[in-house]
Amino acid sequence: xxxxxxxxxxxxxWEKIFxxxxxxxYPPEHLVRFVAGHxxxxxxxxxxxxxxxxxxxxxxxxxxAREGFRVSGIDGSPTAIRLATERLASEGLAxxxxxxxxxxxxxxxxxxxxxxxxxxxxxxxxxxIKQAVSEMRRVLKPGAPLLSSFFTDRTLGYGLxxxxxxxxxxxxxxxxxxxxxxSLFLNRARLDELFSDFSEIAVxxxxxxxxxxxxxxxxxxxxxxxxx
Numbered sequence: 190x191x192x193x194x195x196x197x198x199x200x201x202x203w204e205k206i207f208x209x210x211x212x213x214x215y216p217p218e219h220l221v222r223f224v225a226g227h228x229x230x231x232x233x234x235x236x237x238x239x240x241x242x243x244x245x246x247x248x249x250x251x252x253x254a255r256e257g258f259r260v261s262g263i264d265g266s267p268t269a270i271r272l273a274t275e276r277l278a279s280e281g282l283a284x285x286x287x288x289x290x291x292x293x294x295x296x297x298x299x300x301x302x303x304x305x306x307x308x309x310x311x312x313x314x315x316x317x318i319k320q321a322v323s324e325m326r327r328v329l330k331p332g333a334p335l336l337s338s339f340f341t342d343r344t345l346g347y348g349l350x351x352x353x354x355x356x357x358x359x360x361x362x363x364x365x366x367x368x369x370x371x372s373l374f375l376n377r378a379r380l381d382e383l384f385s386d387f388s389e390i391a392v393x394x395x396x397x398x399x400x401x402x403x404x405x406x407x408x409x410x411x412x413x414x415x416x417x
Contacts, residue, residue: 197385205255212305215248215252216251216252217305217307217338219366219393220249220305220307220336221252223303223334223336224252224253224256224303224305224413226316227303227334228258230323234348235257235258235259237259237303238259238260238261238302239259239260239261239302239303239304239305240260240261240262240296240300240301240304240305240325240328241253241261241262241263241304241305241306241307241309242263242291242294242304242305242309242310242325243264243306243308243310244262244286245309246273247262247272247276247277247286248273249262249307250262250273250277250286251276251280251282253284254277254282254283254284255280259318260284261285261286261296261301262285262286263285263286263291264309265288265289265291266309267288268287270286270287270288271415277325288297289405291309291310291313291324292313292317292320292325294325294328296345297401299328300328301333302330303329303333303335303336304325304328304329304333305335305336305337306325306335306338307338308339308340308408310337311339311340311373312370312371312373313371313373314373315357315373315379316356318364318373318404319383322337322383322384323386325337326387328385331416331417332414332415332417333348333411333414333415334413334414335411335412335414336410336411336412337410338395338409338411339373339374339409339411340365340372340375340406341374341375341376341394341407341408341409342356342374342375343361343407344364344365344406345365345406346358346363346364346372346374347374349362349364350362350372354373356374356416357372357374358371358372358374359371363404364404364406377409380392380409380411384413387413387414387416388413388416389412389413390412390413391411391413392409392410392411393410394410395408396408
């Protein structure tokens with residue numbers, strides 16, 4: 190799911206998480222809706238090539254492969270890629286899964302009919318996030334859709350650690366990012382900057398609470414298209 194804050198390899202925090210407990214077994218509803226809305230009518234589905242950036246142990250690549258699409262995925266964690274590969278193989282499924290760098294995707298220009306990213310870029314510095322979004326745009330076919338999501342700056346954990354760059358913290362004491370290394374929380378101004386080179390940009394928010402409604406966990410969910 191993550192690259193390190195200093196951008197030299199997989200974050201040890203995520204290697205520990207992926208190696209010590211089950212993580213991300215099923216896809217989130219917004220990803221299912223995105224895939225269904227854009228690609229379920231395709232025939233054959235195997236002609237549709239989808240990429241997940243930050244695939245983790247494979248919940249989303251499993252879902253997309255199971256639905257009949259051609260799937261690729263990339264993550265900075267070797268453990269995550271191993272787990273994803275094993276999960277797919279256990280059901281007779283396959284995908285092109287690679288250990289790699291989000292800011293330098295190992296696929297040619299205009300390779301994919303759709304790209305998805307679900308709260309994985311937030312584990313990286315702002316400069317890396319911007320380059321990764323540029324790379325996702327590069328590998329999309331003209332006019333193809335993108336799904337991305339980020340924790341907002343209203344989410345529990347914001348400000349509850351050591352700030353290492355604007356809106357980004359390590360050693361977070363509480364919330365879903367506690368013990369998960371580097372975390373950058375997005376505000377709307379930065380979101381608008383990040384996706385300014387896309388068209389048909391739509392932004393929604395999803396949320397849940399923790400602690401008997403005392404704490405908010407909120408995500409931006411962004412859909413857009415590469416310019417045709």
